[in-house]
Amino acid sequence: METKLFQKNDSGFICAHCGKAVEPLSVTSRNHCPFCLWSLHVDINPGDRACACGGGMEPIAARPDPKAGFVILHRCTKCGALHPNKAAYGVKNQPDSVKALIALTARPWIE
Numbered sequence: 001m002e003t004k005l006f007q008k009n010d011s012g013f014i015c016a017h018c019g020k021a022v023e024p025l026s027v028t029s030r031n032h033c034p035f036c037l038w039s040l041h042v043d044i045n046p047g048d049r050a051c052a053c054g055g056g057m058e059p060i061a062a063r064p065d066p067k068a069g070f071v072i073l074h075r076c077t078k079c080g081a082l083h084p085n086k087a088a089y090g091v092k093n094q095p096d097s098v099k100a101l102i103a104l105t106a107r108p109w110i111e
Contacts, residue, residue: 062104
């Protein structure tokens with residue numbers, strides 16, 4: 001039997017980096033703050049909340065994506081792990097900051 005790697009986990013939260021209230025996305029799981037774009041290293045697979053690291057995930061780059069609009073590259077400030085994440089671009093409920101996304105596109109993408 002095949003195991004799903006994605007688990008919907010879409011609850012609101014207070015951003016650990018900027019302190020702003022983040023509402024659920026409802027369409028999919030929101031994993032980063034739409035204001036500062038920071039996240040927490042809490043998932044092994046999207047939405048599973050199975051990672052014990054818990055470090056801050058700094059947005060270090062972004063690139064345009066034909067399907068997702070933008071993909072944000074996060075780096076954990078605690079363990080150094082890199083994770084790409086779809087931006088919440090073009091959604092009605094608290095879309096990601098376009099200004100912050102565009103600023104991140106000027107930074108080099110690390111493979």
